[in-house]
Amino acid sequence: MHRTGKKLAVIAGAFALTIGLASHSAGDPDENSLAIEGETIVTDVKAPADSPLEHLYSGWRFRASETQSLQTDDFENPGMVAVEQAIDQFAMVDGSEGKACADCHADVSDFKGLRPNLPRWDEAKSKPETLEHIINECRTERMGAKAWKWEAQEMLNMTALIGLQSRGMPVTVETGGPMASVWEKGKELYYTRVGQLDMSCAHCHENNYGKMIRADHLSQGHINGFPVYRLKWGGLGSIHRRFKGCMQNIRATPFKRGSDEFIALELYVASRGKGLSVEVPSVRN
Numbered sequence: 171m172h173r174t175g176k177k178l179a180v181i182a183g184a185f186a187l188t189i190g191l192a193s194h195s196a197g198d199p200d201e202n203s204l205a206i207e208g209e210t211i212v213t214d215v216k217a218p219a220d221s222p223l224e225h226l227y228s229g230w231r232f233r234a235s236e237t238q239s240l241q242t243d244d245f246e247n248p249g250m251v252a253v254e255q256a257i258d259q260f261a262m263v264d265g266s267e268g269k270a271c272a273d274c275h276a277d278v279s280d281f282k283g284l285r286p287n288l289p290r291w292d293e294a295k296s297k298p299e300t301l302e303h304i305i306n307e308c309r310t311e312r313m314g315a316k317a318w319k320w321e322a323q324e325m326l327n328m329t330a331l332i333g334l335q336s337r338g339m340p341v342t343v344e345t346g347g348p349m350a351s352v353w354e355k356g357k358e359l360y361y362t363r364v365g366q367l368d369m370s371c372a373h374c375h376e377n378n379y380g381k382m383i384r385a386d387h388l389s390q391g392h393i394n395g396f397p398v399y400r401l402k403w404g405g406l407g408s409i410h411r412r413f414k415g416c417m418q419n420i421r422a423t424p425f426k427r428g429s430d431e432f433i434a435l436e437l438y439v440a441s442r443g444k445g446l447s448v449e450v451p452s453v454r455n
């Protein structure tokens with residue numbers, strides 16, 4: 171009995187999803203343009219020739235105007251609280267070596283240009299690395315400090331501060347050379363149907379962006395704004411947290427944060443947004 175009930179609920183859920191996607195057509199992203207503190211942020215750009223999309227739109231363009239406006243002013247942006255905290259963390263001594271980030275990195279603005287190129291290949295370890303890996307490598311190997319957990323507040327604060335240094339710069343992530351096989355793996359994951367709803371990332375973010383799914387306006391699912399401040403989360407969240415949530419919504423067993431699968435997916439999804447501006451920390455509902 172219980173099993174049948176559950177199965178029916180799942181089918182009903184899938185059905186509602188199909189109806190939801192088909193019947194509301196809120197259509198295109200809006201026409202609003204984004205400037206933060208006087209700086210122009212590119213929220214739409216013609217897609218590169220090899221892209222499956224014709225035109226790229228930042229997730230910002232799909233949000234309601236109240237949500238959008240929170241991102242136009244750093245005093246209004248709730249994600250900036252985390253950035254403030256990270257500035258303190260940067261100067262704070264931690265670990266057995268008695269060092270702070272600031273002892274070796276004179277100014278956090280030295281990290282300008284880093285965020286648009288991540289994830290990248292780590293020559294020494296012969297594997298791809300994300301911003302979380304880079305930060306933890308400094309903590310464990312250079313400070314004698316404990317690694318921060320992927321979703322720890324300190325980690326989110328620091329990835330927001332470092333990402334912010336590149337705000338306005340176009341995403342340019344490297345997909346060739348040793349990253350080619352990682353990218354291929356990410357692409358495969360993106361198009362693989364998973365979960366009880368048997369859907370892939372592409373079903374929603376490539377084929378149906380612009381439409382409404384329940385109360386949410388579907389975007390192209392880019393990651394140029396991460397870590398993102400989500401009103402629903404009441405705080406910042408990582409790229410991998412968002413991936414996890416999307417997989418759970420289609421009732422798939424999500425990969426773990428920091429897993430090879432999510433790192434590959436991160437690279438592939440980043441590459442789909444090449445040319446959009448970094449807009450860290452972004453604000454979403």
Ligand code: HEC
Binds near residue numbers: 275284
């Ligand atoms: C003992 C010195 C030292 C400390 C302390 C240190 N780092 Fe590093 N960090 C390095 C070195 C050396 C590199 C690799 C060379 C480089 O790119 O500067 C590096 C690289 C980085 C990079 C990559 C820079 C790039 O452009 O590739 C980031 C980001 C970074 N560190 C962040 C931090 C943060 C955040 C902290 C504090 C939690 C920290 N580091 C603490 C020495 C240190």
Ligand code: HEC
Binds near residue numbers: 388
């Ligand atoms: C059933 C539809 C659906 C599927 C399938 C789905 N997502 Fe999402 N995703 C959403 C919705 C709804 C949102 C919130 C609104 C938006 O930004 O599209 C979202 C948001 C996102 C965002 C945040 C975008 C931003 O600008 O903040 C990313 C990134 C993302 N999804 C990636 C993925 C990836 C990767 C997959 C495949 C593992 C996936 N999604 C599968 C529905 C879906």
